[in-house]
Amino acid sequence: MSRPTAPDPAGPPTGLTAAIALSALGALLTAFAPLLGLVAPDMPAAFTSWPWLLVPALVPAVLAAVFRGSRPALAAAVLLGPAVLAPGRLVQDAQLLVDAGLAARPELLLPDTLDPLGAAPGTWVLLAGHLLALAAGVLALIAGRGLFDHADGASDAFGSFGEDAFAGSSVAEAAADGGSGRGRAGARRQGLLALVLCATAIAAVGLLMGPFTSEDPYLLAKPAVEAPVAVAIGSLLLAIAVPAAAGFMAGSADRDLVRGGLLGLAAGLAAVAVPPLVAVALLPRLHFGWGPALALAAALVLVGLAVEGGRDPARSSGEVRLPALTRLLRAAGALALLAGALAVVGALTPHLRMPSWIDDPSVYPARLLWPGGVLLVLLGAALLVPSIAAAVRPALTAAWAALPLAGAAALDSVLTSTQVAGADAAPGAWASGAAMVFALLAAITAALAGGVEREEVDLAEPDWQPERGADVDLAERSWRPVVAVPAALAALLGLAAVLLPVLSAPDYTAPGVFTRFGTASWGLIGAGVAVLVATVLAVRSRPARAAALLVGAALVMVVRALEFPLTAGRAADATPGPGLWCAVAAAVVLLITALLAGRSAER
Structure with missing residues (x-):
């Protein structure tokens, strides 16, 4: 009625x-x-x-x-x-x-x-x-x-x-x-x-x-x-x-x-x-x-x-239309490839032109651009392969946060040095900044592709009957509790991984959310939010897509864990911090949760 x-x-x-x-x-x-x-x-x-x-x-x-x-x-x-x-x-x-x-x-x-x-x-x-x-x-x-x-x-x-x-x-x-x-x-x-x-x-x-x-x-x-x-x-x-x-x-x-x-x-x-x-x-x-x-x-x-x-769709043909799924997947792949390539360039080239008597503080943070850049290159290349693009797409919507996590730390050193030590930004800094922008655009494009994909799945067969829908709902209810509990644990570990330092050393305080807040802190916040959103959405997503989403979040935690071996040389007597173990644990739990979701998809 x-x-x-x-x-x-x-x-x-x-x-x-x-x-x-x-x-x-x-x-x-x-x-x-x-x-x-x-x-x-x-x-x-x-x-x-x-x-x-x-x-x-x-x-x-x-x-x-x-x-x-x-x-x-x-x-x-x-x-x-x-x-x-x-x-x-x-x-x-x-x-x-x-x-x-x-x-x-x-x-x-x-x-x-x-x-x-x-x-x-x-x-x-x-x-x-x-x-x-x-x-x-x-x-x-x-x-x-x-x-x-x-x-x-x-x-x-x-x-x-x-x-x-x-x-x-x-x-x-x-x-x-x-x-x-x-x-x-x-x-x-x-x-x-x-x-x-x-x-x-x-x-x-x-x-x-x-x-x-x-x-x-x-x-x-x-x-x-x-x-x-x-x-x-x-x-x-x-x-x-x-x-x-x-x-x-x-x-x-x-x-x-x-x-x-x-x-x-x-x-x-x-x-x-x-x-x-x-x-x-x-x-x-x-x-x-x-x-x-x-x-x-x-x-x-x-x-x-x-x-x-506000236009009337009956009188105007200029509807807000999303591009076709294939075009969106290709665009997301191209943007991810470009972002990853720029990150690798940023890792290879200097970020600062320092006065001769001062060491470059951006060398160690820039090393984290290597895993982030390689990750985006691989995901971008996969999105350009039609047979696997749709399956890989959800991973990009979470894994893109690996670049802000890496690039923000490098740019933090650049901004501080240019303001305090009179240094000048070098090409590596511009490449890192551009890489983060293109990574964000790739994630947005991949998310829009997900919207088109859901629309096509839901409307491709308009004659679906409620009893078939009931079967799908029953399947969803059967797998979601299996994923919800480990996903919640992974979300907590992921937040701890970005809130706690991965490196501890005497007379050294790592940039963080609660200590030395700066540009690097926004990268940490972005990584934590990406993992949190991925774990929440995974419980509401179709099993195969949930598995890819969780794998993308796990890759972000892997990049966070790699910060210790790649940058430990910045401080004397450096030892692993609690954030390192939380990142490793979060990556493991996320991969296990993805495996559970994938097995549910096979059933």
């Missing part, structure tokens, strides 16, 4: 008008708060910042006002994006109440003293602006629910995410698909969802990075892991909210919710990213940081996806 179609609304609901007004007022408050004085004694902004604060903050309200009469559902959806980001921004700016001198926000204030600064009326106005943005989103959600239900005749736009975004993930869904038309719509939404999640994952990384580097002792911006508590928590909330909200919006069957929601989220990201970039451009003592640039680039991508995702 389906819900009766909602009657045509007579016009935009009253709540929508109030939501637009609150959004506009919130934008004005956040923009003009620095002019009122944020702290006492007064410390004005480092530059004329209110236009840069006002324009991106006002965009959602302007868009909502423009579409209020013609497309009220889209107008309501636009206000949801800034509301999702409002809690994180509110917590970040609460640092002004705790210790404004540590906020590192030149668009708000420029401290010139280490003395404590008290909050002034402008701080409360700024926080009120964020609360109004949140209130505007809540009102828009209440007013827009009926509009979203009505648009496109969708039975429930809010419930469609779980039903449609992952269309094609099981045989039962294929049997219930009801025809190839809905299958194509599900594939379209799945493609859009995959692209949106890729973009917002990049944005999340950018939001956790420092906004800039500084020579000003009063503006010492730090990444989230080193920032003051309020800034760190706020950054984490933003990094979680962006992909979560984008996934919900992109997975909806309602085109107005897709287009408006993604546009509003892009405007919210721009409001966070633009002021630091402007500060870097205007203040000579501040230097470029990748965090805001990644967030702004993701916002621009979201704008393009919003335009495409």
Whole structure:
């Protein structure tokens, strides 16, 4: 049974008008708060910042006002994006109440003293602006629910995410698909969802990075892991909210919710990213940081996806389509080959041009590029062989993390030496950086190929009957408990392997997640996340694909374990650390789990 179609609304609901007004007022408050004085004694902004604060903050309200009469559902959806980001921004700016001198926000204030600064009326106005943005989103959600239900005749736009975004993930869904038309719509939404999640994952990384580097002792911006508590928590909330909200919006069957929601989220990201970039451009003592640039680039991508995702498939042939599976597998293989080759080049060539009286500190970390590069070359070559490409593909989606694990450690030495010792980056550093970028692109392409593969498997035989689906479900239930327990153990060991050092020596502290946090730490985090995601997905995947996924994760742990024999010479009296034994144990358990999954596939 389906819900009766909602009657045509007579016009935009009253709540929508109030939501637009609150959004506009919130934008004005956040923009003009620095002019009122944020702290006492007064410390004005480092530059004329209110236009840069006002324009991106006002965009959602302007868009909502423009579409209020013609497309009220889209107008309501636009206000949801800034509301999702409002809690994180509110917590970040609460640092002004705790210790404004540590906020590192030149668009708000420029401290010139280490003395404590008290909050002034402008701080409360700024926080009120964020609360109004949140209130505007809540009102828009209440007013827009009926509009979203009505648009496109969708039975429930809010419930469609779980039903449609992952269309094609099981045989039962294929049997219930009801025809190839809905299958194509599900594939379209799945493609859009995959692209949106890729973009917002990049944005999340950018939001956790420092906004800039500084020579000003009063503006010492730090990444989230080193920032003051309020800034760190706020950054984490933003990094979680962006992909979560984008996934919900992109997975909806309602085109107005897709287009408006993604546009509003892009405007919210721009409001966070633009002021630091402007500060870097205007203040000579501040230097470029990748965090805001990644967030702004993701916002621009979201704008393009919003335009495409909001098109009517009945009137436009420009659907968001994923390329054919064979082309995606070839592209992933070529990218992996290129990434591996560049890593090998990075291992062979110097990373630094050092002054003659200082030894090159990048020599030992760069050695880890050898196993990472060879691994990606082999996987890339396998993906170019049609007979085995599909079977190897899941391994690449996990094993790519071996290159960031290796390359980030080498680049950490490069960045430190160029800043402290006056060294210059050599070709090896650029090759290593490019290798990590191509490895990420290869993993994304392989993941998209997996989406196409699942779609083809689920829709290739639309006449599958429920009893056949029942047999498949029974087979899945019979093997998953066998894999779940060792996979959970492997995940714990994998996390311990990246959190604990593999090398111990007197007077030496290895870069890590909790010690000497730097560029190398992000490689460790990436490796840990890759193993964790692989073990979780393996339990939900088909047996053969689960086995390949677990093998890829095991290869990442092998590269982590090789760090000790390859780099032990960097410190005198080096001994194996606990991370080494955890990495070896994780690799063994992952391979055993893969074997169990493979045997289940044979049965």
